[in-house]
Amino acid sequence: MRNMIINNEKCILCEKCIESCPFFAIQKNGDRLTIGEDCSACGQCREVCPAGAIKMGESKKEAVNKEEWKHILVYIEYRHEKVHPITYQLIGKASELAASSDDDVCGIVIGKNTALAKNQLKHYPLKKVFLYETEEHFKADLYEKLFSNCIDKMKPSVVLMGGTAEGRSLAPRAATAFRTGLTADCTELILRDNRELVQIRPAFGGNIMAQIVTPDTRPQFATVRYNVMKPIEPDCEHETEFIAEAVEGAYSKLTILEAVPRPERKGIAQQEILVVAGKGVKKKEDLAMLEELAVLLGGELASTRGVVEKGWVASDKQIGLSGQTVRPKLLIACGVSGSVQFMAGMSGADNIIAINTDADAKIFHIAHYPVCGDLYEIVPELIKGIKHSVRDGIHLA
Ligand SMILES: Cc1cc2nc3c(=O)[nH]c(=O)nc-3n(C[C@H](O)[C@H](O)[C@H](O)COP(=O)(O)OP(=O)(O)OC[C@H]3O[C@@H](n4cnc5c(N)ncnc54)[C@H](O)[C@@H]3O)c2cc1C
Ligand code: SF4
Ligand code: SF4
Numbered sequence: 168m169r170n171m172i173i174n175n176e177k178c179i180l181c182e183k184c185i186e187s188c189p190f191f192a193i194q195k196n197g198d199r200l201t202i203g204e205d206c207s208a209c210g211q212c213r214e215v216c217p218a219g220a221i222k223m224g225e226s227k228k229e230a231v232n233k234e235e236w237k238h239i240l241v242y243i244e245y246r247h248e249k250v251h252p253i254t255y256q257l258i259g260k261a262s263e264l265a266a267s268s269d270d271d272v273c274g275i276v277i278g279k280n281t282a283l284a285k286n287q288l289k290h291y292p293l294k295k296v297f298l299y300e301t302e303e304h305f306k307a308d309l310y311e312k313l314f315s316n317c318i319d320k321m322k323p324s325v326v327l328m329g330g331t332a333e334g335r336s337l338a339p340r341a342a343t344a345f346r347t348g349l350t351a352d353c354t355e356l357i358l359r360d361n362r363e364l365v366q367i368r369p370a371f372g373g374n375i376m377a378q379i380v381t382p383d384t385r386p387q388f389a390t391v392r393y394n395v396m397k398p399i400e401p402d403c404e405h406e407t408e409f410i411a412e413a414v415e416g417a418y419s420k421l422t423i424l425e426a427v428p429r430p431e432r433k434g435i436a437q438q439e440i441l442v443v444a445g446k447g448v449k450k451k452e453d454l455a456m457l458e459e460l461a462v463l464l465g466g467e468l469a470s471t472r473g474v475v476e477k478g479w480v481a482s483d484k485q486i487g488l489s490g491q492t493v494r495p496k497l498l499i500a501c502g503v504s505g506s507v508q509f510m511a512g513m514s515g516a517d518n519i520i521a522i523n524t525d526a527d528a529k530i531f532h533i534a535h536y537p538v539c540g541d542l543y544e545i546v547p548e549l550i551k552g553i554k555h556s557v558r559d560g561i562h563l564a
Pocket of ligand 3: 173177178179180181182183184185200215216217218219220221
């Protein structure tokens with residue numbers, strides 16, 4: 168599958184390709200250059216070569232015997248001895264898919280002190296979990312080698328990963344290593360009887376839901392947006408087999424000089440209660456009223472993109488396709504029309520109250536409690552009611 172070719176006759180030994188290669192895959196031996204197996208065929212070296220000495224070889228499509236590829240592998244993100252919460256969303260979806268295909272769901276953990284992940288995983292339906300012990304920091308090149316080693320051995324038909332920073336960095340590398348397809352940021356996944364994974368995600372600005380398949384190659388890689396899938400609840404202790412794995416001589420070419428931890432902050436994706444401001448809010452000052460409601464309920468203010476574009480709130484408060492996906496217990500949408508792009512980020516909320524003056528507003532199609540009316544009348548009434556309840560000692564559950 169590695170198919171960059173250097174024509175040493177044409178090469179003028181300027182070494183520009185060596186400097187440009189992000190994978191340090193080009194070596195110089197005397198007056199000849201060779202491309203090593205770390206090459207991902209990104210083509211960067213070809214772009215910079217002044218002598219036209221590098222070309223991409225014919226890509227030979229190797230026939231894959233799809234019958235050999237079975238089961239579902241979940242990439243379990245593990246940092247500072249903690250399993251990332253998206254894992255439980257992935258295991259939930261993987262279990263649903265596996266139920267129809269008679270496949271097993273397995274996991275892979277790469278990181279430091281991976282044995283400590285066992286306690287966090289034993290209450291979930293995983294057949295096997297492969298533990299690859301390495302250093303704490305995520306290093307894409309090393310992780311790709313370990314991950315690929317696991318995939319080579321297990322031959323999963325489907326690989327699910329979180330659409331997190333780590334997942335987004337690792338998934339394309341692994342998919343490239345196997346010369347197979349990857350669909351990023353899926354919002355729904357369906358497994359056909361022949362184990363073909365239908366990967367569904369919004370496309371063209373959310374105007375269509377694209378259904379993508381990987382018909383000829385395996386595995387089928389998909390990343391899933393955080394909070395789009397419902398997390399699986401822990402149940403009894405499962406008889407998961409935890410297998411310590413190692414890859415001899417695996418190393419990273421990256422050196423991390425310093426890691427500065429980001430201060431932990433609860434964002435809108437972690438909130439249980441959200442009050443959302445839409446463009447039905449007339450002035451920036453009026454957001455204070457919605458913020459007051461949010462605080463009284465113990466939640467946070469969020470918004471549509473329309474309000475972010477006005478510069479009234481920071482972009483990390485935006486819900487939707489180009490913002491965050493949220494799954495709160497309660498979401499109160501105030502003056503929000505309910506565009507497809509907005510609803511793509513919040514339709515998983517447990518309870519949706521929508522306040523809108525337009526009885527035909529699309530948000531009412533998904534609202535559990537549609538309130539047709541003026542937010543400038545309803546929100547102050549809600550605030551007053553909550554304050555009275557608090558004063559009277561009524562607990563707001
Ligand atoms: C590629 C792309 C990505 C996008 N991503 C996102 C995204 O991530 N998130 C997002 O939100 N949008 C996104 N959008 C924009 C999206 O299409 C809509 O324009 C946006 O969601 C509309 O925001 P809104 O509901 O606040 O405003 P509007 O659609 O203008 O709706 C305002 C609503 O307020 C109601 N209203 C007015 N006055 C009152 C009142 N006094 N009381 C009660 N109701 C009142 C109106 O009836 C109306 O329904 C994206 C667009 C594109 C093209
Ligand atoms: S194709 Fe990319 S990875 Fe391969 S040698 Fe060239 S620059 Fe390096
Ligand atoms: S960039 Fe081209 S000419 Fe320069 S060393 Fe690499 S292959 Fe040779």
